[in-house]
Structure formats: C-alpha cells, structure tokens
Amino acid sequence: MEEIVVLDEDCSVDGSGAIPIIKFSERVQEQIDRSMSKSVIVRLLGRTIGYKALLDRIIALWRPRGELQLVDLENNYYLVKYYCKALFRRIAMVVGKVVKVDYITQAGKRGKFARLAIMVDLNKPLKSCIGIGNFIQKLEYEGLQQICYTSGIYGHSKENCVATSSTT
Structure with a gap:
C-alpha cells in the first residue's frame, strides 16, 4: 500500500x-x-457468529475473485481485506523461492497472518525482517529451532555465535 x-x-x-x-x-x-x-470494515449487529462462520458467509455472499483476509478488530468489528497472491509472492521472493502462499491455515489466528512456504538456503544467512515500503515486517521461520539472527545462520543460538564473541 x-x-x-x-x-x-x-x-x-x-x-x-x-x-x-x-x-x-x-x-x-x-x-x-x-x-x-480493497478494504471493508464489517460490524456484526445482534447475534454474534464465530470467526470461521463469518468468513465462510462473506465468501459465499461476495464470491470474491481473489483471496480475502478477515481480521478480528475486537468488539464485533472485522476488517475484510482483499489480497493478491502475486503481491505476497513478489515480497517473499526477496527471502527465497516461493513454494506456496496460504491464507487458510492461519484462520485459527483470526486472519492476522498469511503463511508463505519458501525454500531457503540454510548455508546462507537467514533474514530476520524485510522492508516493505516504509514498513518493517518481522519474519518467522517454522520448524527451524536454532536460528541466530546475529549472524543469520541456522544451527546455533545467539549465545554460541562466533560473530557475537568476535565483536566483544
């Protein structure tokens, strides 16, 4: 944006x-x-329904051509945002080769995240964040237990980092 x-x-x-x-x-x-x-704020009046039921209802009524993301803003307000997978792919290409863009898997997190499957070279330093315009987005890697963001290397923690000990 x-x-x-x-x-x-x-x-x-x-x-x-x-x-x-x-x-x-x-x-x-x-x-x-x-x-x-490409954004709409929805407020539920009267009887409240669950997050997933609301998302399914919006998709059934609106029949969107692209992907929708529903963000719970609290107090029965929701932000409905339309996203283009191509935009996420372009951003993710900075990190590595994009395998999959998935919105559905994060429905349990109430729509606040998109999950991207990206192939990364573990022999090269991993990025801890990415700049998107004037916004800095923190990156999280699933399934990689030991990532040292000081050196960006997978396989050891910050406490055992050679780069940290050589600078002190």
Whole structure:
C-alpha cells in the first residue's frame, strides 16, 4: 500500500466552531480512496457468529475473485481485506523461492497472518525482517529451532555465535 502524501496546501483546519474540522484536498481524497479500495470494515449487529462462520458467509455472499483476509478488530468489528497472491509472492521472493502462499491455515489466528512456504538456503544467512515500503515486517521461520539472527545462520543460538564473541 503506497503512502499518502499530504502537503501543506492539501489540508485546511476550521477551528471557528465547537469542534475543529479538518478538510483534505481532492488529491489527498483520491489517494485515500485508492489505498482503502480493497478494504471493508464489517460490524456484526445482534447475534454474534464465530470467526470461521463469518468468513465462510462473506465468501459465499461476495464470491470474491481473489483471496480475502478477515481480521478480528475486537468488539464485533472485522476488517475484510482483499489480497493478491502475486503481491505476497513478489515480497517473499526477496527471502527465497516461493513454494506456496496460504491464507487458510492461519484462520485459527483470526486472519492476522498469511503463511508463505519458501525454500531457503540454510548455508546462507537467514533474514530476520524485510522492508516493505516504509514498513518493517518481522519474519518467522517454522520448524527451524536454532536460528541466530546475529549472524543469520541456522544451527546455533545467539549465545554460541562466533560473530557475537568476535565483536566483544
């Protein structure tokens, strides 16, 4: 998602009333619209239903062409985001060869993560995070018990790292 740029001339504040009112230029409004065009906030009214039931119902009603992610925002509010697997694949290619992009396996985590299966060369240092625009995303590796993020090497812990002991 690209960052919204607000210049001084894009913003006006009216403080003459009881509540200050801020207004943005048409240019900023268009940027906001573009950034939110693939997101919807859903609020459940009346009887609550489970996370999985809500996700299944949204998919049945909307019949999306791509992948949806449902994020529990608490208090019966949910964020529905449309994602393109190609975007995740492109980001993941920085880490290694992409084998699979999977949203469904994380439904138990209430939709806050996408799981990516990526082939990595364990003879090379592993990345602990990745920059996505101005955002830094922490990476987690499943099934690899001993990863030293000081050296990026798999097979030993930070306490036993040669790189750490040589710098002290």
